[in-house]
Amino acid sequence: MQKSEVLFTRAQKTIPGGVNSPVRAFKAVGGTPRFITKADGPYMWDADGKQYIDYVQSWGPMVLGHNNPQIRQAVIDASEFGLSFGAPTEAEIIMAETVSKLVPSMEMVRMVNSGTEATMSAIRLSRGYTGRNKIVKFEGCYHGHADSLLVKAGSGALTMGVPSSPGVPANVAEHTLTVEYNNIDSVKEVFNAHGNDIACIIVEPVAGNMNCIPPVEGFLEGLREVCDEYGSLLIFDEVMTGFRVSRGGAQERYGITPDLTCLGKVIGGGMPVGCFGGRRDILTHIAPTGPVYQAGTLSGNPVAMAAGLAAMQQIQEEGLYEGIFENTQALADGMQALANKHGIKLSTNVAGSMFGIFFTDIERVTNYQQAINCNTEQFNKFYHGMLEQGVYLAPASYEAGFVSKAHDKDIIAKTLEAADKVFAMLK
């Protein structure tokens, strides 16, 4: 680990905390973040040459595994023709048509450069479209770092939101109402009090930022009903779940149609891309057809579009998702069986190719409070044990794990062998 240590010390001199996104700093689990030099298929290698089986997969987008040859070639080919034009290209049309075909509720699509931009823009659009200011989000869901979304609940569900970060004005946060995930009654209560002022509900249809928490039966259906009753828009933030929990995202998996959808990194095959889209009558409200302003110099970047299209083409392969889901379930079931064997209290959640492991005796974790009450100390020990064994999990107990096409049965078996050794050490 010597090189990672040297790099981390050097990084901290010119980069705040040594990283360009906080969770990478290993603050939650302690220790030195591994500086990565390359990745391929299910693997990543650090600066000291150690190989890891990677279950972060760039925080989700690598459905096909790292360094996919077709995506790489598409990037090389596109870059021969120039890196950015700031003018429309045919690739953007093909991308919008492809997204719209795979996620039919996205009748129109606007490209952006990150998940944060997608959710921020969708919120502005929903406010502009409805003429209302308030928005509803859920405790434990993360939607990027736009001001309106960096908000936590006040002292009760019906109180105004308070900023969860300095720098967010209180009078921005007060328009964000935060309620409990998987609790439709808390949503109804807040709509009873403020329904006619609520522009939208934004939700991760499978929560992936408080570990992995799928929706309980009736929750997403309930959100749809409440929105219809009050004329509010339902936004699915599918930055993690899009093309992951099903080819058509969570909306296909659970059969609920949102008004707007946000997609992120996954549609860029690893390049910095995102998009938002949805009902045609809503999308026509953005500039230049409508009054709601939204823009981006690099949006629809030709190299990023080429990478994304190469990814989109491959995820349409017959049987792809069934195989990945089977391996994800085998990984979670294997972990559970090993924990039971070693007398470790563990609970697992799975949604398609996303999984979560919780060190708790709660049989099924369904909300934020349960997720944060898990045994963090035990997770941190497990984390470092697995890292030592060559398995790279997300460096915090509140993050979901991701399985790709490249994680075949052999890779799952190797991961479980490592887990067996680490659970034995935890006893």
Ligand code: PMP
């Ligand atoms: N929404 C969700 C559900 C996310 O998980 C994330 C980031 N992981 C974002 C939005 C923000 O995306 P980005 O980091 O690309 O801005």
